[in-house]
Amino acid sequence: MEPRPRSFYVLSAFFVLFLIFLYGPTLTIGILSFQGAGGGLTFPMRGVSLHWFRDLFEQQAVGDIWGSFSRSFILGLMVMVTTVVVSVMGGLAFRKRFAGSAILFYLIITSLVIPSILISLGVGLIWSQSSLPVHWSTSGFGAQLTWTLPFGLLIMFAVFNRFDRSYEEAARDLGASPWQVIRHVVLPIIAPSLIGVALFGFTLSYDEFARTLLTSGSYNTLPLEIFGMTTNVTTPVLFALGTLTTVFSLLVIATFLFVVWILNRRRAKQGSDAGQGMV
Amino acid sequence: MRNNSVIGWLLATPLSLVLLVFLVAPIAMIIVVSFWGATEWSIYPAFQFDNYQFLLTSDVTYRVFLNTFKYAAMTWVFTLLIGFTVAYYLAFHIRSLTWQIVLFLLCTIPFLTSNIIRMISWIPFLGRNGIANSTLISMGVIDEPLEWLLFSDFSVILAFVHLYTLFMVVPIFNTMMRIDKSLIEAAADAGATGWQTLWHVIIPLTKPGIMIGTIFVVALVMGDFITVRFMSGSQSANVGRMIQNDIGLLQYPSASATAVILLITVLLLIGTLLRFVDIRKEL
Numbered sequence: 309m310e311p312r313p314r315s316f317y318v319l320s321a322f323f324v325l326f327l328i329f330l331y332g333p334t335l336t337i338g339i340l341s342f343q344g345a346g347g348g349l350t351f352p353m354r355g356v357s358l359h360w361f362r363d364l365f366e367q368q369a370v371g372d373i374w375g376s377f378s379r380s381f382i383l384g385l386m387v388m389v390t391t392v393v394v395s396v397m398g399g400l401a402f403r404k405r406f407a408g409s410a411i412l413f414y415l416i417i418t419s420l421v422i423p424s425i426l427i428s429l430g431v432g433l434i435w436s437q438s439s440l441p442v443h444w445s446t447s448g449f450g451a452q453l454t455w456t457l458p459f460g461l462l463i464m465f466a467v468f469n470r471f472d473r474s475y476e477e478a479a480r481d482l483g484a485s486p487w488q489v490i491r492h493v494v495l496p497i498i499a500p501s502l503i504g505v506a507l508f509g510f511t512l513s514y515d516e517f518a519r520t521l522l523t524s525g526s527y528n529t530l531p532l533e534i535f536g537m538t539t540n541v542t543t544p545v546l547f548a549l550g551t552l553t554t555v556f557s558l559l560v561i562a563t564f565l566f567v568v569w570i571l572n573r574r575r576a577k578q579g580s581d582a583g584q585g586m587v
Numbered sequence: 588m589r590n591n592s593v594i595g596w597l598l599a600t601p602l603s604l605v606l607l608v609f610l611v612a613p614i615a616m617i618i619v620v621s622f623w624g625a626t627e628w629s630i631y632p633a634f635q636f637d638n639y640q641f642l643l644t645s646d647v648t649y650r651v652f653l654n655t656f657k658y659a660a661m662t663w664v665f666t667l668l669i670g671f672t673v674a675y676y677l678a679f680h681i682r683s684l685t686w687q688i689v690l691f692l693l694c695t696i697p698f699l700t701s702n703i704i705r706m707i708s709w710i711p712f713l714g715r716n717g718i719a720n721s722t723l724i725s726m727g728v729i730d731e732p733l734e735w736l737l738f739s740d741f742s743v744i745l746a747f748v749h750l751y752t753l754f755m756v757v758p759i760f761n762t763m764m765r766i767d768k769s770l771i772e773a774a775a776d777a778g779a780t781g782w783q784t785l786w787h788v789i790i791p792l793t794k795p796g797i798m799i800g801t802i803f804v805v806a807l808v809m810g811d812f813i814t815v816r817f818m819s820g821s822q823s824a825n826v827g828r829m830i831q832n833d834i835g836l837l838q839y840p841s842a843s844a845t846a847v848i849l850l851i852t853v854l855l856l857i858g859t860l861l862r863f864v865d866i867r868k869e870l
Contacts, residue, residue, distance in 0.1 A: 312680075313679075316680050320676070322673075322676065323677075326669065326673055327693060330694070330697050330752075331697070332712075333705065333709050333711075333749070334708050336712060336718070337704075344799070347712070350714050350718070387821075392603070395602075397601055398598065398601075398602040401594075401596070401598035401602070402595075405595070405740075406591070410601060414604070416602075418854070421806035421810075421854075422614075422810070422850065423810025423827060423849055423850070426849070427609065427613055429842060429843065430614060433613070433616045433620055443685050448610060454606070457602065460721035465867055465870045468796055469867075469868075469870055481716065507699070511700075512665070512699075515699075515701040517702065517703060518813060525770065531701060535703055535755075538817065545592045547711075550704040553704060554698075554701065557702070575649070
């Protein structure tokens with residue numbers, strides 16, 4: 309290997325600074341959430357305790373955290389499943405040339421770039437003018453899909469751009485029906501990417517704020533609850549909650565990455581040894 | 588072929604339905620309501636241009652739009668510089684694929700955690716008695732705490748850069764990974780310096796990624812209301828906040844009129860950017 313140029317060390321330092329910039333603040337509130345009972349929102353630490361985490365479990369101190377967490381969790385799962393199914397179907401549809409596909413594509417881009425508050429406002433208006441009750445599981449659910457679906461579809465486009473169609477042709481030559489080709493050839497090949505779509509679907513929904521603001525009704529999701537807290541809670545209990553939800557997000561991400569890793573390993577193991585030279 | 592088209596449509600139906608109900612219909616509704624009238628507590632159907640007339644003749648509108656463009660432009664410059672450098676480092680200086688993936692994941696994980704919490708996490712850093720001020724004071728750089736660190740344009744831009752640099756890193760890195768390494772060797776063989784290779788080979792080939800990143804960052808900053816509200820301590824305004832204020836006052840028609848103008852602005856901007864890149868090809 310040739311020696312590293314000097315620029316490598318400069319850029320490495322830059323990259324480390326970038327990581328500190330990305331993670332530093334979050335780590336800081338992680339530390340501050342263990343603030344002693346008399347501590348405030350910034351350093352110095354006045355002792356180390358679990359005081360603020362204990363506070364989270366007392367209803368009157370912070371409001372309905374656990375209710376909003378379970379709503380966000382269920383909504384996240386709903387959005388995740390829908391995003392995966394609809395994105396796969398949409399991805400498959402775009403491989404065929406159908407009339408209107410260009411319009412649909414531009415709608416997807418619009419859905420991606422439209423200011424979130426417009427979705428919130430528009431959906432809220434439709435619901436209120438038709439006297440429907442806004443609820444996180446109906447209007448909130450749909451509003452979130454306009455954010456997660458474009459990401460799911462962009463991932464599907466990327467996947468199918470790299471997809472080798474000869475696998476499908478081989479299956480068809482062996483007499484597989486169109487459904488069998490999808491079920492036994494296409495889906496297993498794209499499975500790891502689907503985990504990625506699922507991860508995006510869940511986490512984007514779990515963290516979404518603007519699109520649920522006017523569409524979730526009287527029962528808040530967790531981000532709405534946290535935002536409400538920022539205006540009236542001035543103790544480290546806010547940091548404790550921030551730390552807990554971030555840890556939860558990290559666990560979710562780790563789980564998904566682990567599943568992808570397992571899938572890839574199983575695939576490597578079961579892969580054909582054709583051409584390996586063993587007779 | 589005809590059969591193909593039918594299957595295509597069937598597969599695209601769920602997607603079209605969601606977009607119709609939750610994207611097209613809401614936009615239509617906003618356009619309709621933007622012509623309605625409002626009293627202090629209710630809105631009524633009408634067809635009047637009052638909302639637009641008020642908006643377009645008010646100085647405030649132009650100032651707020653200008654401020655929104657300022658945020659978008661400044662965030663774009665910083666995210667582009669940082670994002671390009673990070674992507675360049677990952678794509679051309681990290682030699683093993685495993686490390687590239689690990690470091691790339693490290694850059695993307697924060698994107699999957701809560702934006703609001705990432706904003707909150709700047710408070711202990713930037714506050715009057717925060718880490719930044721106390722460090723600077725103990726180093727003797729300043730005597731008094733700096734007041735402009737938190738709740739200012741500085742903290743707004745800082746938060747935008749913190750939240751959205753990822754959107755530059757990911758597409759730029761994606762395009763850079765597709766650059767044929769032999770082109771860079773060829774440039775070096777032809778006697779180009781590192782800077783010349785960067786300027787004449789890598790940057791032109793990375794343009795599609797830069798465009799996609801730009802689209803994300805511009806759209807997100809133009810449409811934001813929560814970052815500006817939170818990080819400026821309600822002291823600065825952008826268009827999103829103007830809409831949110833009207834919503835808070837139940838003035839839905841005027842909120843809708845502002846929303847229509849914002850939407851037109853964003854779509855014109857993004858439409859122009861899309862002329863320079865074929866998104867589907869670049870994915």
